[in-house]
Amino acid sequence: MKISIREAKIEDMNAVLNLIKELAVFEKEPEAVEVTVEDLKRDGFGSSPKFHCFVSEVDNKIEGIALVYRRYSTWKGSVLHLEDLIVSKSMRGNNLGTLLLDEVIKYGNQIGVKRISWEVIDWNQSAIEFYEKKGANVMRDWDVVQLDEKGIKAYLSKL
Amino acid sequence: MKISIREAKIEDMNAVLNLIKELAVFEKEPEAVEVTVEDLKRDGFGSSPKFHCFVSEVDNKIEGIALVYRRYSTWKGSVLHLEDLIVSKSMRGNNLGTLLLDEVIKYGNQIGVKRISWEVIDWNQSAIEFYEKKGANVMRDWDVVQLDEKGIKAYLSKL
Numbered sequence: 001m002k003i004s005i006r007e008a009k010i011e012d013m014n015a016v017l018n019l020i021k022e023l024a025v026f027e028k029e030p031e032a033v034e035v036t037v038e039d040l041k042r043d044g045f046g047s048s049p050k051f052h053c054f055v056s057e058v059d060n061k062i063e064g065i066a067l068v069y070r071r072y073s074t075w076k077g078s079v080l081h082l083e084d085l086i087v088s089k090s091m092r093g094n095n096l097g098t099l100l101l102d103e104v105i106k107y108g109n110q111i112g113v114k115r116i117s118w119e120v121i122d123w124n125q126s127a128i129e130f131y132e133k134k135g136a137n138v139m140r141d142w143d144v145v146q147l148d149e150k151g152i153k154a155y156l157s158k159l
Numbered sequence: 160m161k162i163s164i165r166e167a168k169i170e171d172m173n174a175v176l177n178l179i180k181e182l183a184v185f186e187k188e189p190e191a192v193e194v195t196v197e198d199l200k201r202d203g204f205g206s207s208p209k210f211h212c213f214v215s216e217v218d219n220k221i222e223g224i225a226l227v228y229r230r231y232s233t234w235k236g237s238v239l240h241l242e243d244l245i246v247s248k249s250m251r252g253n254n255l256g257t258l259l260l261d262e263v264i265k266y267g268n269q270i271g272v273k274r275i276s277w278e279v280i281d282w283n284q285s286a287i288e289f290y291e292k293k294g295a296n297v298m299r300d301w302d303v304v305q306l307d308e309k310g311i312k313a314y315l316s317k318l
Contacts (some may be wrong), residue, residue, distance in 0.1 A: 033265070034273065136304050138304050143301060146296045
């Protein structure tokens with residue numbers, strides 16, 4: 001089994017979207033994925049890309065992705081955010097997740113950010129232990145808040 | 160008392176940084192603010208700004224800020240993130256926070272994002288109630304994870 005990590009190319013976006021959808025099915029929200037292959041191609045590979053993506057290949061087939069972009073901390077300036085770290089179900093336990101995370105940390109260091117952040121669901125104890133072992137701070141007192149499209153419209157209707 | 164909301168100008172960054180620092184002192188981490196006025200000027204007002212900022216003025220003095228930037232959701236595409244919503248301690252209770260949040264939601268709608276996100280500390284019950292009343296989903300099961308500069312270096316030293 002030959003495992004390799006590399007930067008994603010525009011022609012990988014179909015495989016990338018398949019992994020995004022696989023995760024959404026696993027999280028029981030398959031209908032939540034509104035992004036298309038065309039969106040990913042346009043947004044990731046234009047003149048000012050909105051994200052940067054790494055893929056892991058097993059015998060030349062894409063079996064994992066790490067998708068990152070910059071955020072802005074009012075304390076630290078430009079920081080890196082890991083939006084998705086996905087390994088195909090059939091390839092779990094083969095170290096792909098670690099290799100992808102290694103690549104993300106190397107990338108963050110290379111572009112000179114002072115922080116790399118991501119989010120984790122609090123019942124995923126094995127993920128939390130993995131991240132803490134890697135030196136990350138799982139901030140259990142900070143929650144993610146989202147206002148979705150419907151919420152935005154409802155909010156505006158009350159102004 | 161005359162309250163107004165407007166987009167921040169480059170010359171406001173000194174007042175903006177003062178509010179950022181005031182919040183850091185309140186959160187007992189004053190030394191965590193590494194960003195300088197020069198950073199904010201360069202990062203917010205160059206040819207590709209890293210953030211967008213609104214200020215609220217009371218009698219022409221800046222007493223609140225909302226700082227946002229785009230993130231990328233693999234489900235929704237381009238989304239908006241509210242990094243900081245700060246109102247000076249002396250002006251709390253004067254509706255500045257609501258007016259700033261209104262402006263952020265209007266801005267998100269205007270640029271066509273399908274989601275606006277932010278983070279909240281889980282013991283801030285009044286903030287959580289305020290956000291939920293506004294229709295936001297406070298995802299108590301999702302935690303924020305951070306690897307800081309020291310953590311990045313330590314991580315890399317083990318590779």
